[in-house]
Amino acid sequence: MKKWLAVLLTLFLCVSLGINVYLWLSLKQHNGTAYGIEASYEHLLEDESALDSEAHLKGKAEPFNKRRSPTSLLNANGANTLSSEGEDRRSTSAQLNQYDVDSLTTLLNNGQYALLATELSNFLKNDPFNESLLLLEGELIELTKPLPTALVHYYDVAELPLSNETLSLIDTKIATLYQQAQTQLSQDEQWELVARLNEPLYQRIPDAKHYTLNLAEAYAYQQKLTLMEDVLAALPLNDRDANIIRDKAYEIRDMASADTTPNDSEIEPTSPGTARYQTRVTLERIGDQYRLEAKALNQKATMILDTGASTTAISSRLFARLGRMRNLTFIGNFNVRTASGTIEASLVQIPRFYFAGYEFNDVSAIVLPEDALPDTDGLLGMNVLGEFDFAILPKTNELILSERN
Numbered sequence: 001m002k003k004w005l006a007v008l009l010t011l012f013l014c015v016s017l018g019i020n021v022y023l024w025l026s027l028k029q030h031n032g033t034a035y036g037i038e039a040s041y042e043h044l045l046e047d048e049s050a051l052d053s054e055a056h057l058k059g060k061a062e063p064f065n066k067r068r069s070p071t072s073l074l075n076a077n078g079a080n081t082l083s084s085e086g087e088d089r090r091s092t093s094a095q096l097n098q099y100d101v102d103s104l105t106t107l108l109n110n111g112q113y114a115l116l117a118t119e120l121s122n123f124l125k126n127d128p129f130n131e132s133l134l135l136l137e138g139e140l141i142e143l144t145k146p147l148p149t150a151l152v153h154y155y156d157v158a159e160l161p162l163s164n165e166t167l168s169l170i171d172t173k174i175a176t177l178y179q180q181a182q183t184q185l186s187q188d189e190q191w192e193l194v195a196r197l198n199e200p201l202y203q204r205i206p207d208a209k210h211y212t213l214n215l216a217e218a219y220a221y222q223q224k225l226t227l228m229e230d231v232l233a234a235l236p237l238n239d240r241d242a243n244i245i246r247d248k249a250y251e252i253r254d255m256a257s258a259d260t261t262p263n264d265s266e267i268e269p270t271s272p273g274t275a276r277y278q279t280r281v282t283l284e285r286i287g288d289q290y291r292l293e294a295k296a297l298n299q300k301a302t303m304i305l306d307t308g309a310s311t312t313a314i315s316s317r318l319f320a321r322l323g324r325m326r327n328l329t330f331i332g333n334f335n336v337r338t339a340s341g342t343i344e345a346s347l348v349q350i351p352r353f354y355f356a357g358y359e360f361n362d363v364s365a366i367v368l369p370e371d372a373l374p375d376t377d378g379l380l381g382m383n384v385l386g387e388f389d390f391a392i393l394p395k396t397n398e399l400i401l402s403e404r405n
Contacts, residue, residue, distance in 0.1 A: 147332025188383040194218035220249035281399040295354040301377035309381035
């Protein structure tokens with residue numbers, strides 16, 4: 001019996017020893033593999049760090065146009081496609097670098113808006129809160145979408161988790177763009193466009209009093225009294241600014257009802273004494289249109305006299321001759337009504353405009369496509385003609401301008 005117990009105990013010890021030896025060998029092999037992987041990874045990091053240092057030194061030594069010119073975004077056939085270098089870089093890292101920012105900015109400056117929109121979309125998928133990309137996207141929308149859409153977009157971006165510096169920049173953008181457009185449109189009495197500017201903003205930020213008042217004022221001047229009252233209902237009944245707008249609206253209504261002023265075309269100078277203060281402009285009559293000569297900056301322009309247009313318009317051809325926005329101030333894009341329907345057009349400011357011997361500063365003008373103005377350089381609207389009392393003399397094809405006191 002004792003002999004059998006000794007044999008069993010010996011077998012048990014042998015098995016236990018074998019298991020321990022096996023476990024020790026397995027652990028040793030696993031540790032060796034782990035050490036090898038760690039060493040390989042550290043070596044890879046060292047290589048990448050060396051490459052980054054080399055690229056950084058090269059970036060300091062070489063100017064941008066030698067590192068990556070904007071033409072690298074074009075393939076050999078001239079097609080607007082991203083270079084293979086850019087694709088490789090973007091596939092290996094979502095990190096936006098200065099090369100990409102410079103190239104995207106160049107696309108914006110060159111007016112390659114479709115390509116820029118595509119590239120921004122691709123980059124923002126990888127880095128949706130990148131502030132440089134978001135600001136570029138905002139500028140693109142400014143140039144390609146109606147101004148109210150651009151302003152609402154900036155309000156949406158301002159709700160993202162961005163730095164205080166960027167949020168301050170966006171606030172400044174909103175205030176500058178809005179005030180520039182509001183001032184210019186109100187000055188030109190473009191009340192329909194003032195309403196279109198303020199309607200989306202009033203809906204987006206209903207507590208902003210200036211949007212409420214400016215929208216109500218636009219409705220007041222258009223004599224849309226019900227809409228005006230609906231908007232002013234958001235303010236207290238005793239609000240002083242709201243009541244000023246109400247009083248003005250009903251005063252305009254009462255004056256329109258009692259107005260017996262003769263038509264401008266019936267007004268004609270009757271004495272030599274009054275003629276001294278008047279200017280005669282020769283008109284060319286073609287069909288039902290009267291045309292006259294004017295000058296925008298240094299460019300001569302043949303324009304249609306249009307007393308029904310609240311704002312002067314220029315053709316895209318004249319816009320191109322003026323050097324696009326380099327010589328003009330871009331106010332924004334708006335949906336405007338034309339004889340052929342509503343279109344989206346840019347509103348710009350012409351620094352100097354000459355007509356009938358007079359010089360006008362900062363004249364706003366809508367840029368219309370060529371098919372809207374096929375044979376002329378533009379329409380002379382009431383934002384210029386409204387500076388005078390005027391009359392059209394059909395018999396002599398003349399425009400009589402009288403300076404207002």
